[in-house]
Amino acid sequence: MTVNSEQSPQLQETKANFNPNLKGRYRFDRVFKTISWIATFAGIVVLTVLLIGILVSGLSSLSFDFIVNPPSRKPEIAGIWPPLIGTICLLVITALFAFPVGVGSGIFLEEFSEDNLFAKAVEINISNLAAVPSIIYGLLGLFVFARIFEPVTGGRSLLSGGLTLALLILPVIIVATREALRAVPDSLRLAGMALGATRWQTVRSHVLPQALPGIMTGTILALSRAIGETAPLIVVGAATFVPFAPELSIKGLQSSFTAMPIQIFSWVSRPQDGFHEIAAGAIIVLMLVLLVMNGSAIWLRNKFQSNR
Amino acid sequence: MTDSVLPQSLGDSARGDRWKPNRSLSKLTQKLIVLLFGAFAFVSVATTIGIVLTLIFETIEFFLEVSPWEFFTGTRWSPTFANPRFGIIVLLCGTFLTSVIGLLVAVPLGLLSAVCLSEYAPRSLRAWLKPALEILAGVPTVVFGYFALLMVTPFLKTFIPGLSTFNSLSAGLVLGFAVLPTIASLSEDAIFAVPLSLRQGSYALGATKRETVTGVVLPAALSGIVASIVLGVARAVGETMIVTLAAGQSPTLTLDPRSAVQTMTSFIVQITKGDAPYGSIEFKTLFAVGMTLFVITLVLNFFSFWFVRRFQEKYE
Structure with a gap:
């Protein structure tokens, strides 16, 4: 009883302060929920507007000639053959090295x-490299591949660009x-090791085949990022006007190059509307091209997941 | 019995004539493979070393010709003119302006989308919305540049008087949408990883859903959210094509979002597009600017590491 009488003034005080105001709080909840839904769809809306806008202004210029013609000073007859082949060559070089x-x-x-210590250093280093802007890789490629290794790469060439990517x-x-x-x-x-195989034999014959679909998915996604990259290629020295597709030879590897994003x-940076189209x-x-690559990556991933 | 069924040769092998383990060869192969793959792993370390050495080497060359005092305190930037000026503040200001506008878009929208995807969206819808955001992340930045220069700027011009063709406003806005998926996706992972028991505890105390989200879930996911924002800042600072195409190439010291500016990245593009000869002052300036950019992202990275280590919450 004494406890009760001691508590009651406190209890009363708490009661006076206790104001749930549920109505107001629920209203604020609804506002917050609505805003977060709007925010989520803002990104989707922008993506849709971007895609539709590009389709509307670009569809009219698509034709067979547009694919196989070289670029030109006249937008009506300009095409994308050299940059398209350049992008494909870059893709192959990048994949062969990366x-x-x-x-491994x-x-x-x-x-x-x-x-x-070495493993730890590599680990920290990898997460650090992820935040380095791509244009810095371009400067590295310009200095190392295009300048120091100029006799091998031929300077500001296809090979330098591919290695940088x-x-x-x-x-x-x-x-x-x-x-x-x-x-x-595990x-x-x-x-594998219980059967007497070495670590490498186990990895090669059993672990790697199991992991390969996952590795392929990651690699395709990474490559699709690489072919959309513009900045490092400009810095390494992609030319903005290349009339011919590169030759398929060592000399071709050392020749100057262009790529789709560069083109x-x-x-886009020219003032005439014809070039914008x-x-x-x-x-x-x-x-x-990106859609096909991403689609195949997702297909691989789904196939892999359903197999497990 | 078995002898009559099995052919002679197989019978031999079953008795162990073909059992030649040759362990020494397998071990040698393994040693070579480990050595080779170790060298491959070293390539990524060598990349970092290469970046640092390249930047330091040319930056020292640069500072032999230009005084650091002018570089850090000058207020004009014209390295290609007959009377060159090297005030990096001008480019820093341009980068700052576009990044801040971009982050004003990306941070609130990214965090709110992360909350929505993790807390409000039904699982079936989330399975569609997350890949859609990933598509946005996969759009090449030169496409965003096209979008900013040829679609957003003309649209903004209709109701913002005095907006020039190249301006940091539309570049920053589009930059924000390019960075948004990074922040949204990584924060969503962090928010989604907060254990359910924390939310239930909050509900049991009488909190509403919004109070639970902002008062319990977000603080619990703080380290992951901050890491995602820092990565977003690094992306915004280092982003090149959007600002080069939409924000222009005029190095002016201004905070007016309607006028054209030049960022560090668009300066690098401007110089490299025009074939700067090795050893020229323009060529060295490239690396001095690149060094500044690299140091900024490095500081951001260290901050992120420190913050995550200091504030990371571990849940069983």
Whole structure:
């Protein structure tokens, strides 16, 4: 009883302060919810407007001639053949360098490396590289590939551009490889080694095939990022006007190059409306290529997930 | 019995004639593979070392010709003129202006979308909305540049008088939408990872859903959210094509979002587009500007590391 009488003044005080005001709070809740929905759809709306706008202004310029013609000073007869081939060549060079090096590093870090200083340094380094702006990679490529290794790469060439892009997407491929390897159950490794296989034999014949779809998905996504990159290529020295597609030879690798994003950039920065229309046409082609790549990555991922 | 069924050769092998383990060769292969892959792993370290050495080397060359005092305190930027001036503040101001406008769009919209996707959206809708945001993240930045220069600027011109053709406003706005998916996606991961028990505890105390989100869930996910915002800032500062196309190439010291500015990145594009000869002052200026950009992103990175380590909450 004494306890009760002691508490009651406090209780009364609390009661006076206790003002749930549920109506007002619920109203604020609804406002907050509405705003967050609007924010979510703002991004989607902008994406839709962008895509529709580009389709409207670019569809009229799409034709067979537009694909196979070289660029020109007259927008009516200009085409995208050299930059399109340039982008495909860059894609191949980038993949040839970034895929083995990235997957190899991923395997090394996940399967072979002990928890030592080198592994830790590589790990911190990779997450650091992810935040470095792509234009800085361009400066690296300009200095190292185009200048120091000029006798090998031929200066501001296709090879320099491809190598720069390979360095740019290397961290992405390494991270994707490590995640894919981590998803492979340990029992597989244990079984392989219990049969007397070395670590590498186990990885090559059992772990890697299991992880390959995941690695491929990550690599395709990384490559699709690479072919949309403009800034590092401009810095390495892509030319804005190249009338011929590069030759398929060592000399072709060392020749000056252009790529789809560079061509788009060059056309958008001209004042005439005619060039803006064909820029939109080139964007449609570039986005279609990206769509095919992303679509195949998603298809691979789904196939892989349903198999498990 | 078995001998009559099995052919002679297989019978031999079953007795172990073909059992040649040759462990030394396998071990040698493994050693070579580890060495090779270790060298591959070193490539990513070498990239960082290469970036740092490249920038330092040419920046020292640059400062042999231009005094650091002028570089950091000058208020005019005209390295290609006959009477060159090197006040990096002008470019920093341009980068600052476009990034701030971009982040004013990206941070609130990104965080609110993250909250919506994680807390309000039904699971089935979330499965559609997240990939849509990822598509937005996959759009090449030169396409965003086209969008800013040829669609957003003409639209803004209809109701903002005095807006020049190149302006930091439309560049910043579009930059915001380019950065938005980074912030939204990473924050959503952090918010989604907050355990359900925290939310239930908050409801049990009588909090509404919004109070739970802003009072309990967001603080619990703070380290992940800050990391995503810092990465967004780094993206905005280093973004090139949008600002080059839409914000113009005129280095002016201004905070007026309606006029043209030049950012650090668009300066680098402007110089490299025109084939700067090796060893010229323009060529060295590229690397001095690149160094400034790199130091900024490095500081942001360290801040993010420190913050995550200091404030990360671990839940069982």
